Amino acid sequence: MSQSMRVCVIGAGPAGMSTLYHFAQLPKMPEVVCYEKQDTWGGLWNFTWRTGVDQYGEPCHSGMYKRLLTNAPKECLEFTDYTFKEHFGKDIGTSFPSREVVLDFMAGRWTNKAGRDLKRLINFSTVVRSVVYTEKTESFTVIVNDLKTGTISSEQFTHVVIAGGIFNQPNAPAFPGIENFDGRVVHSHDFKDGHEFKNQNVLLIGSSFSAEDIALHIMSSGGKSVIVSWQTNAPNHNWPNGITEKCSVRNFTGQTVQFTDGSSAAVDSIILCTGYKTLFPFLEGRLRIEEKTSFYQRQLYKGSLFIPLAQSKLFFIGAQEQLFTVTLIDCIAAWTARFIMGLLPNESKTTKEMQNYSDHWHGRAKQLKSIPEIVAFQASLIENLAGDTKYGMEYAQAAPLFVEWDKDRKAAIAHFRDHKFASFLSK
Numbered sequence: 001m002s003q004s005m006r007v008c009v010i011g012a013g014p015a016g017m018s019t020l021y022h023f024a025q026l027p028k029m030p031e032v033v034c035y036e037k038q039d040t041w042g043g044l045w046n047f048t049w050r051t052g053v054d055q056y057g058e059p060c061h062s063g064m065y066k067r068l069l070t071n072a073p074k075e076c077l078e079f080t081d082y083t084f085k086e087h088f089g090k091d092i093g094t095s096f097p098s099r100e101v102v103l104d105f106m107a108g109r110w111t112n113k114a115g116r117d118l119k120r121l122i123n124f125s126t127v128v129r130s131v132v133y134t135e136k137t138e139s140f141t142v143i144v145n146d147l148k149t150g151t152i153s154s155e156q157f158t159h160v161v162i163a164g165g166i167f168n169q170p171n172a173p174a175f176p177g178i179e180n181f182d183g184r185v186v187h188s189h190d191f192k193d194g195h196e197f198k199n200q201n202v203l204l205i206g207s208s209f210s211a212e213d214i215a216l217h218i219m220s221s222g223g224k225s226v227i228v229s230w231q232t233n234a235p236n237h238n239w240p241n242g243i244t245e246k247c248s249v250r251n252f253t254g255q256t257v258q259f260t261d262g263s264s265a266a267v268d269s270i271i272l273c274t275g276y277k278t279l280f281p282f283l284e285g286r287l288r289i290e291e292k293t294s295f296y297q298r299q300l301y302k303g304s305l306f307i308p309l310a311q312s313k314l315f316f317i318g319a320q321e322q323l324f325t326v327t328l329i330d331c332i333a334a335w336t337a338r339f340i341m342g343l344l345p346n347e348s349k350t351t352k353e354m355q356n357y358s359d360h361w362h363g364r365a366k367q368l369k370s371i372p373e374i375v376a377f378q379a380s381l382i383e384n385l386a387g388d389t390k391y392g393m394e395y396a397q398a399a400p401l402f403v404e405w406d407k408d409r410k411a412a413i414a415h416f417r418d419h420k421f422a423s424f425l426s427k
């Protein structure tokens with residue numbers, strides 16, 4: 001280990017915390033400094049009542065809502081070295097716990113299993129303003145802003161790990177006439193509770209996970225009706241009464257939405273469930289990931305190492321679209337910590353070899369069409385990473401659970417959470 005090695009981790013959500021956790025597991029740990037703009041760890045799992053900006057005037061990071069339950073079984077979210085049963089001392093019953101339970105569980109691993117005080121590595125309420133790389137010194141200049149004191153300082157690092165997440169910068173496309181819509185227009189990032197839409201007819205634009213969840217929340221909170229407008233493929237869900245699917249929005253006139261099939265409807269509010277942008281605005285341009293979203297970013301070797309920066313010093317954790325979420329992220333973090341510390345001797349690849357590897361996975365990712373295909377893809381990526389690190393091979397065993405979960409969702413979207421799965425990690 002080089003004496004001067006200094007690693008900057010940006011973000012203390014699940015991705016950043018997995019990175020700190022895996023550094024802490026190694027026989028020797030470099031100097032690691034983590035910056036987190038929120039006052040606490042947990043990233044998007046923290047709920048805030050605020051929308052728009054936080055108490056410091058910074059964009060609110062988390063799009064968490066009040067009554068969120070996980071949309072994937074918790075048995076797919078637990079760790080080989082820390083399970084829900086171990087954390088709570090018993091089987092907690094449901095497979096789809098609330099956000100509070102998930103955060104408590106994850107914080108339990110970070111506190112009880114890390115072997116050192118990870119909080120001491122984190123500068124809370126500190127936002128990273130800029131990251132610039134200098135070839136000559138082979139180091140990064142990171143400008144950070146302490147939001148409590150207002151202090152701005154410049155730090156030097158040999159390595160940077162970007163773990164800020166990809167679900168915090170809303171993608172908010174415009175639609176003709178929406179600027180004159182006579183009602184509320186909001187992005188799902190700012191959705192807090194279905195009760196806000198009581199007695200309303202609500203249009204959701206987008207038909208993915210946020211739309212599903214929000215449609216159900218609104219109807220169970222006294223909403224009159226919800227229209228889910230899809231763009232590419234109709235979800236064809238077996239919705240409960242009051243929720244219908246429609247094709248794309250063509251335009252708005254007053255409170256009326258016109259769809260591309262020529263039909264129309266009067267609605268009171270619009271929620272853009274149109275996902276997020278993969279943006280890291282604090283990075284100098286040449287260090288940014290080009291692709292908007294992908295199940296495998298072409299520029300990232302092993303889903304982590306930023307290939308265009310030849311010296312192998314910049315890493316992204318959790319920059320992929322997810323199904324396996326925290327377990328895939330954990331495997332990528334384990335690989336990254338070991339790689340940075342030189343513990344993966346077979347990984348001294350040329351840029352061309354790294355790019356060939358990434359092109360292969362990226363090519364496979366582009367072919368994915370269904371949830372079972374995505375599940376199989378991510379399970380094989382986990383196996384590939386675990387083959388290098390000897391960590392996390394078990395996570396691939398979640399694949400059949402995800403396939404089962406997908407069948408449940410197709411059978412009845414309002415009832416898939418009734419299924420209780422068995423843990424393959426705690427018996």
Ligand code: NAP
Pocket residue numbers: 068069070071072167171173188205206207208209210211213230231232233273274275276322
């Ligand atoms: P997402 O999965 O990226 O989906 C974005 C949706 O917006 C897609 O349906 C997409 O349609 C649509 N869209 C994008 N641009 C559009 C446009 N110009 N016009 C019309 N539609 C457009 O985003 P998300 O649903 O917000 O989910 C983000 C993440 O949060 C996921 O990982 C999800 O699992 C997670 N989440 C979890 C929970 C939970 O745990 N309970 C709840 C909500 C979300 P196309 O696919 O046709 O492009």
